[in-house]
Structure formats: C-alpha cells, structure tokens
Amino acid sequence: MRRKNCCLVWTGVFLFGFAVHLLSAQIASSTRDGVYTVEQAQHGKVLYGKQCSMCHRPDLEGMGQNLPLVGDDFLNNWDDQTLADLYTKTHTSMPASKPGSLTPTETVQLLAYILSVNKFSAGKTDLPIDLSKLKAIHIDKLATKP
Numbered sequence: 419m420r421r422k423n424c425c426l427v428w429t430g431v432f433l434f435g436f437a438v439h440l441l442s443a444q445i446a447s448s449t450r451d452g453v454y455t456v457e458q459a460q461h462g463k464v465l466y467g468k469q470c471s472m473c474h475r476p477d478l479e480g481m482g483q484n485l486p487l488v489g490d491d492f493l494n495n496w497d498d499q500t501l502a503d504l505y506t507k508t509h510t511s512m513p514a515s516k517p518g519s520l521t522p523t524e525t526v527q528l529l530a531y532i533l534s535v536n537k538f539s540a541g542k543t544d545l546p547i548d549l550s551k552l553k554a555i556h557i558d559k560l561a562t563k564p
C-alpha cells in the first residue's frame with residue numbers, strides 16, 4: 419500500500435514537471451523566430467552609423483578592444499544568454515564614449531539592427547522594450563536551423 423502511494427506521488431511530480439516544461443517551451447523563443455521588425459532595424463542602422471560605427475566599424479567587425487558585433491566571435495560571447503542580457507549591456511555601457519545615453523527605444527532598435535546583420539530574419543512584431551519579455555528570447559549561435 420505504501421509503495422503504491424509513493425508511485426502515485428512520483429507520477430504526479432513527473433506529470434507536473436512535464437506540463438511546466440511544455441509551457442515554458444511555448445513561452446521561450448529564440449533570435450531565430452523573427453523577433454524584430456525591419457523598421458526597427460532601419461532606425462537602428464541610422465543610430466549605429468552616428469553613434470557606434472566609429473568604434474565597432476561600419477561593417478560591425480570591430481577593431482582591437484572594440485569587440486565585433488557580428489559573426490562567430492560575437493555570437494559565441496552571447497550564446498546561451500538572452501536579449502535581456504544584450505539589452506542591459508548595451509543600455510548601460512554603450513556608446514563607451516557616453517554610457518547611459520541611449521533611450522530604451524533606441525536600444526531595442528540597435529539590437530534589431532545587430533540581429534539583422536547577424537542574419538536573423540525580421541518578423542511582424544516589434545522587439546519589445548520590456549526586460550521580462552526580452553529575457554524569454556535566447557540568443558542563438560546560428561541564424562538558421564542546421
């Protein structure tokens with residue numbers, strides 16, 4: 419009798435865990451899922467040209483300590499992190515010559531531009547200006563599924 423109860427409890431725990439897993443898989447997304455719009459990236463491109471390209475170069479390849487914002491080196495740095503991490507880094511420390519000067523709107527526009535140059539495709543909804551939503555978007559290494 420005791421053993422049976424124990425089994426039931428474990429089955430319950432397992433089913434609950436499975437349900438939570440399914441739910442979170444539905445909410446979480448990745449940079450591959452078309453998470454920004456073309457308009458945001460276009461605004462971001464203009465801002466980038468004015469405020470970032472002198473250090474990170476017009477092609478985003480960077481130079482010396484001005485790290486690249488495109489390609490394997492960049493994506494390896496951010497693999498397994500979320501867009502909330504990249505947002506916070508950019509918002510609080512860039513442009514390095516004037517940290518903290520970007521508005522939240524400008525910051526997501528710049529992220530959209532960086533994603534577009536890294537070949538992640540655009541979608542129909544704006545990249546949100548909401549850290550809890552950005553936290554659900556994982557940064558993937560590859561723009562397309564292997």
Ligand code: HEC
Nearest residue numbers: 469470473483484485492495507508511512513514515528
């Ligand atoms: C004065 C030079 C300078 C300017 C201007 C500048 N950056 Fe940077 N940026 C750096 C340096 C140096 C680093 C590396 C040190 C660090 O991470 O703080 C960096 C790092 C970064 C990183 C993190 C890269 C990584 O892989 O860890 C991001 C993202 C970034 N910059 C975005 C921007 C954006 C967007 C702008 C324009 C709004 C900008 N930067 C303007 C110098 C600059």
